[in-house]
Structures are given as C-alpha cells and as structure tokens.
Amino acid sequence: MVLPTRLELAPAEGRLRIWWPDGRRQSLNPARLRAACRCAACRSKPSEEGPGQDVRVITLQEMGYGIQIVFSDGHDRGIYPWPYLQTL
Template sequence: MGARHRPTDIRLHRQSRELELVYGDGQHHRLGCEFLRVHSPSAEVRGHAPGQEVLQVGKEGVNITAIEPVGHYGIRLVFSDGHDTGIYDWDYLHHLGAHRDRLWHEYLERLEAAGHRRGD
C-alpha cells in the first residue's frame, strides 16, 4: 500500500510552514501545512463515506509539530492545532503534490461558497 511513490527525503520547513518531498527521479513537491491539514486523510476531515467531508476552516497558521513514520507505507503528521489522526500514505502524498494547484483552488472555492474568508 502506498509504496510506489515513496520519497527519498522529507524536509519540514517550519518558518515557511511547508513540507518538502523529494523523489529519486528528481521530482519534488512543497506542500503547505495548511494544505496538508485541510486535505488530511482522517475520518474527521473526509468523513466515513462520500459526501460526508468536513470543510476545514481557520487553518491558515497551522504548522506541523511532528512527523512519525507509519510502517513502510507513509507518515502520520501531527499539527499544531492538535490534529494527529491522518495517516498520509506515499501515494496520497504524491497525489497531493501532483495536483496541489487544482486541489488548493477547489478548497478556496469551497471556503468562499461556505462564506468563510481566509485570515492570512
């Protein structure tokens, strides 16, 4: 599960609040902590079935406080807001990096539709 896109290096840039994933083929992705938090694979965010997703708001200043390996297939990210139940497998992280711009735009549209304004 999730080993096809295993990064060769993972770096947390606390000041810019970004997680950098480096791959053996030269690819690399920088994913913001807010982006990762609002796209957590946890049931709290995704729900237990399609259509049960919970829009995450007010996560602009969130940071990652710990990165914990989970077997050989992924990591668990611990966020400064206390969220720590999402296990990000390698393929999901690669998917987030490969589709970051589209996913971020869709998130911003959902926030706007719900009447929330980001508080940069």
C-alpha cells in the same frame, strides 16, 4: 510503491518538503495538507469547518507506507500514504 528519497520539515514555514526518486520535489503548504486529511473525523466535518491558514506542521512520523503528521492545531490522526502525497 514509490518511496521518497528525502523528507524535510521546514520549521520557519512549517512546510513539508519531499524529494522523489524521479527528481521531482514538492513543498507542501501545511494548511493544504491539513485540509487534505482523510481521517474519519476530518471526512465527517463540513468543508467550511476546515483549518485556519496559520496551521503548521509540527512533527512527522514515518509509518512505512506514508507519514503521520502532527499539526499545530493538535490534529494528529491522519496518515498520508506516499501515493496520496504525490497527488497533492
């Protein structure tokens, strides 16, 4: 498993920035991250009930194999494994 070398939460935009060991950097849109949540509650909702474009990342909690993200809409159940984040 490849672990990032750095994580940064850009508070102005609520974006998540990730630096990977191969030099690649990601800047992930919070609405895309929220829509990509794979928790049971999110997978059971129809896609038209997705988050609004104004959702933001509030905090991150490292979980070893990935991160748990808390969003401005109160959602905090999804854990995003590192390999999954690399694909977004």
